[in-house]
Amino acid sequence: xxxxxGSAGSSTLRLYASAMPVGRSAPxxxxxxxxxxxxxxxAKGPPPGGVYDTWTGLALExxxxxxxxxxxxxxxxxxxxAEAEIDVPDFSRPGLALSTPVLASELSDTGYRLGVTARAxxxxxxxxxxxxxxxxxxxxxGDDGRFTASxxxxxxxxxxxxxxxxxxxxxxxxxxxxxxxxxxxTEWPA
Numbered sequence: 001x002x003x004x005x006g007s008a009g010s011s012t013l014r015l016y017a018s019a020m021p022v023g024r025s026a027p028x029x030x031x032x033x034x035x036x037x038x039x040x041x042x043a044k045g046p047p048p049g050g051v052y053d054t055w056t057g058l059a060l061e062x063x064x065x066x067x068x069x070x071x072x073x074x075x076x077x078x079x080x081x082a083e084a085e086i087d088v089p090d091f092s093r094p095g096l097a098l099s100t101p102v103l104a105s106e107l108s109d110t111g112y113r114l115g116v117t118a119r120a121x122x123x124x125x126x127x128x129x130x131x132x133x134x135x136x137x138x139x140x141x142g143d144d145g146r147f148t149a150s151x152x153x154x155x156x157x158x159x160x161x162x163x164x165x166x167x168x169x170x171x172x173x174x175x176x177x178x179x180x181x182x183x184x185x186t187e188w189p190a
Contacts, residue, residue: 002042002073002075002076002078003042003076007042007043007075008042008043009041009042009043009075010039010040010041010042011040011041011042011074011076012038012039012040012074013033013038013052013054013071013073013074014033014037014038014054014071015032015033015037015038015055015069015070016031016032016071016072017030017031017058017067017069018030018067018068019060019065019066019067019086020065020068021063021064022063022064022065022066022085023064024063029058029060031056031057031058033054033055033056037054037074038052038054038055042075047105047119047121048121048125048128049120049121049122050121050123051120052120053118053119054071055118060088061088062089062090062091064085064086064088065086065087065088066083066084066085067083067084067086068081068082068083069081069082069083091137092137093138094138095138096137096138097138098134098135098137099134099135099137100134101133102116102119102134103119103130103131103132104117104119104131104132104133104180104182105117105119105128105129106129106131106182107133107180107181107182114133114176114178114179116133116180117131118133125185126188127185128185129182129184130182130183130185130188131181131182132151132180132181132182133179133180134180135178136174136177136179137177144175145175147174148170148173148174149170149171149179149181150168150170150171151168151169151170151171151181152168152169153166155189165188165189166187169183
């Protein structure tokens with residue numbers, strides 16, 4: 001909605017975030033993507049799903065927070081702001097837990113870190129790749145724990161029936177808490 005048809009130029013999306021603890025005395029935590037703002041070219045149009053994305057990260061202790069986000073668009077000069085209360089779960093408790101899965105348009109392995117290009121929309125073209133990223137917490141054996149990750153995808157049919165897409169993908173002997181999988185969608189049904 002920011003860019004009318006025919007918009008030219010490029011824009012940076014600067015994101016500023018704060019997290020204020022709720023019900024306890026602690027200073028607000030702040031972060032931004034100032035060092036690497038999101039870059040877009042409106043003339044190319046948005047990615048499938050019609051949503052541009054930009055992000056930053058902030059490690060928080062478990063608990064409830066009042067989060068405020070502000071995004072500044074350099075091309076239009078507009079600023080958007082949103083706020084909400086969020087709960088940061090305690091993943092240090094005994095037992096296996098997964099983070100919220102993140103849809104991705106690209107995953108890259110640098111050898112020491114899994115890189116993720118998060119996708120703001122759940123819409124993908126068949127010419128793209130579908131990626132999924134998540135983190136595993138509470139592995140028996142801590143950082144030396146090993147596990148098997150298995151992925152299975154299903155397609156919901158117009159009649160409400162659910163049918164599998166392909167065979168299960170099984171990745172054995174996984175050791176990292178950061179996990180992901182991606183595949184081109186060229187062979188997948190629409």
